[in-house]
Amino acid sequence: MIGTVGIGRDVTHEKEMEEERKQAQKTLAASDAELRALFASMQDAVLVIDRDGVYRKIAPTNPAVYYITPQELIGKNLVDIFPADQAEVYIRVIQRVLETQQTQHIEYELAVNGHVPWFEAFISPMGADQTLWVARDISERKKIETALIQSEQAYRTLFENMPIGLYRTSADGRILDANPALVKMFGYPDSSSLLAMNARDLYADPASNDRFKDEVLNKSVPFAFESEYKRYDHKSFWAEDYVHIIYDKEGSPLYYEGSLINITDRKLAEQALTESEKQYRLLAEGMADVVWVLDVKSMKFKYVSPSVQKLLGYTAEEMMGMSMEELIVPYSMEQIDANLPHRLARFIQGAPMVVTEMSTVDQWHKDGSLVSTEIATTLVRNEKMEIEAIGVSRDISERKRAEDELRRANKSLETVHYELKQMFAHEQMLARTDGLTNLYNRRYFFELAVREFTAALRYERPLTIFLFDIDGFKQVNDTFGHAFGDTLLVQVAQTTAAQVRDVDIFARYGGDEFIILLPETNAQQAFMIAERIREHVASTRIETENSPFIVTLSIGVAETIHTPQDESVEDAIRRADKALYMAKQKGRNTTVIFSEP
DSSP: OOOOOOOOOOOHHHHHHHHHHHHHHHHHHHHHHHHHHHHHHOSSEEEEEETTSBEEEEOOOOGGGOSSOHHHHTTOBHHHHSOHHHHHHHHHHHHHHHHHTOOEEEEEEOOBTTBOOEEEEEEEEETTTEEEEEEEEOHHHHHHHHHHHHHHHHHHHHHHHOSSEEEEEETTSBEEEEOHHHHHHHTOSSHHHHHTSBGGGGBSSTHHHHHHHHHHHTOSSOEEEEEEEEOTTSOEEEEEEEEEEEEOTTSOEEEEEEEEEEOHHHHHHHHHHHHHHHHHOOOOTTOSSEEEEEETTTTEEEEEOTTHHHHHSOOHHHHHTOOHHHHBOHHHHHHHHHHHHHHHHHHHHTOGGGSEEEEEEEEEOTTSOEEEEEEEEEEEEOTTSOEEEEEEEEEOHHHHHHHHHHHHHHHHHHHHHHHHHHHHHHHHHHHHBOTTTOSBOHHHHHHHHHHHHHHHHHTTOOEEEEEEEETTHHHHHHHHOHHHHHHHHHHHHHHHHTTSOTTSEEEEEETTEEEEEEETOOHHHHHHHHHHHHHHHHTOEEEOSSSEEEOOEEEEEEEOOBTTBOSSHHHHHHHHHHHHHHHHHTTSSOEEEOOOO
């Protein structure tokens, strides 16, 4: 009998496995595509470099961040990309990262393909023999920093090389800055000896300093203040001080800034001219300045020297028939009308200081242009005992233009100085402040702490550190998310800051850890402050979706040791950290003072 033999096999399970394999491949492909899209959107370059400086891997990030393609870098050594000495430095950094297992930060310049970009890189350990480099292009930031430095250098060059004396003083008269021209003007051997002086001591008459402050506070714009000053060798000289005030936020004077121009020769000439006029009443027909006599009662000229034609374009005869209003611009005429009655009254009373005065008057030229004149007037009585004014007018239009240019230059200097000061203040704030809590950051805390620690050891004063963190903070982040965690950190920082003293140094130490340094405070005193902080924080309620969230702190307190003496402030911080650990072991929400086991 002939028959057939068949063998049957169930392939259902194999099909299911095949489907699962295909599904897994699809999931892997989707995950790989998602990871590549994430890398492609990154603005930082991510590289793997081994212990010997060889480029092993480069993540497929945004190609715009590369100046060299990844294919050109893979397998190459740092010495192939950087100058030999620079590459050796970076290889040593790699080895230090691998030895310490700590991330290092570097900045470097790379000349490649006609570009010279700047980068900052964070180098982290990645196993025993490889490091992970996350590099970011900081060329724009470096350009800004370079521009700031160049701007400061330009400002200092202008300040140092100005031929006129420039200065800045505090409201109480301390000289904060002086350029070489000012040092030379006062005859001091160097700038430091001049800066050691108070501005009040530089006046020939110290009372002039009070008059200077009164006048400058009553004027809203820079103006010229004339005074007599004394040099280092005790000789005196006259100068015009063009000054303005920098005010603080409350509107109080913060700085006086200005420029000094030596006018000794001019003052001596004015004094000589005044004396000559008083003694001889000489009307010099041939002098360049205009000499005139004015009847004060009628305000008509009784005499005008021929030189007036050169100054104003009118002949002396034409001037004799003109009124003051026809010759003087309205705003200068208003000043004369406001000042003259008071001056005449004082003159009649016999006040000697009003006999001779200097003033600046703008007048009309015959062709309609404006002429700025400086006028010295002396009040006298003629043979009829009538009051007359003998005057000498001088064209100072060129000097006025120079003064205007100087004021504009001063204003430009002020603007540059203000902008530099604002930029510097902003950079300082960023360098020492924690971005989330606005507390001091860890680096700036150590800068202040070392100073306080050194003083405490030198004078054998108590100093206490306490370190604290938020109980269960990791669970808070896991449960409510990092945004809620950040809100919690800010709330704790604000609540704590309200309890510390002005002399205490409060900083964010890292993560959810905070640190406070208390000068001239022993551990027992610090314990009471720490407890007050802990209780205030514990009474704080932060609303969540379900119910209010209660925050608690664990606090470790440690005082510096003088015998045997602590070597650094880190010694006290380590003890505070141990005390914090003890507080955690005691069940949290408590304060522990460090004590040796």
